[in-house]
Amino acid sequence: MATPVIIDCDPGIDDAIAILLALASPELDVLAITTVAGNVPLANTTANGLRVLDLARRADVPLAAGATRPLVHVPAGDSSETHGETGLDGSGLPDPSRGPVAEHAIDLIARLALAQPGEIMLAAVGPLTNVALLAALRPEAFAALRGVMVMGGAASGGNMSPYAEFNVWFDPEAAERVLQSGQNVTLVGLDVTRQAILNATDIDALALLPQLGPAVAGMLRFYMRKHVHWYGEEIVYQHDSLAIAQLIDPAILSSRHCHVLVDTGLGPARGATLVDRLGVYGGTPNARWAETVDVERFRSLLLQRLAALAASL
């Protein structure tokens, strides 16, 4: 029985790969995509989500746009340097064939969650603004979700500051609100996603896939140039795909139930996630924190599923 999922995202190159992985996997039934401002502005993340659905020939999957900005403070920047001004630089994808549905992302998620109480997993792989607004505005619908699988956080070094990971950094108040919600929240942070890599050889192989190859390889090669600049290695981190992969194969990650606190101050550590793995601060556990990853299990799943999707188109 496939798990019904909604993917809330900010495409974003790794978001795009994550969406393709979800669409390629029979273990998941992608009910909808919702978009949020993050890597690039909402108009771009929305158009990019629709571009990816066109690429996968999934006109049946609705896409609804959500929040245009974080809950409280607008951050001094985004990730357009990493993903390009469009958010999908290198993909070469044409403008989308359709627009988003008229429904707001929060209303679409609420409607679907209430129609299938206790069944739908919400995969949140961008800033958590939509998720926090859903929890605040539609608590009964938020509680009807089976759980929230979040790509976010960092316990041993961030990517937007020495402490903060981008999705949490972009809207720390939203992340803290979700962590206070009492929902079944799993955090897949940089500590594991930085091990979830594809390399140049993988990308060369992906480039040969029918239908998907040029766009997938093109955006990953664009994404890789920043990784080479920052890390000096020809690799690309598949942050968002790892969160999706955990929904497909729960053996990929191991996690620990613990208390996680977000620094919502305006100081240098804003957006930091304080992961109390050992319970020394005494806070009630409010999330599962991903600690280990079976890298080869993840890599073979991602590469195999992208190839299967390409062959099906």
Ligand code: RIB
């Ligand atoms: O820190 C990685 C996260 O930030 C990923 O979701 C990536 O898409 C960016 O949004």
Ligand code: CA
């Ligand atoms: Ca993302």
